Amino acid sequence: MSVLDWAWLIALLALVLGNLALFNWARKRIAGLERKDEALKTLHKAAQKQNDLLKRELAELRTGAMGVGKRVKELEQSISLLQARQDEVVQQDPEARLYSRAMKMVELGADVDEIMRECELPRAEAQLLVTLHQRGE
Known part of the structure; x- marks a missing residue:
């Protein structure tokens, strides 16, 4: 065999080995992408289930909120x-009107004697109204 034949044979062998290496790399890459695809499909299914669950819960909350409203x-x-x-x-x-009037007078700053005179209340009741109003402030 001549040198030229050996050169062609070596070039052909290099080309075959290069193609085998490229094929092997592509096969591994495809296998990795297929695993990622399966993982993404699994995640998508889980997300879809979660989404469906959340939709049902939202519908229940809406129904409950409408009932509460x-x-x-x-x-x-x-x-x-x-x-x-x-x-x-x-x-x-x-009598209730007198007490309402008396409370308004207390809120406006009337004293016990004025409340007694205007509302015809006993001193003890007028003092009680004034005291209650002072504690409430």
């Missing part, structure tokens, strides 16, 4: 009705 509205209506009834009772009870 409805209940709050009912309670507000009940409170308004009770406040109106209480105001009616206070308007009908002349």
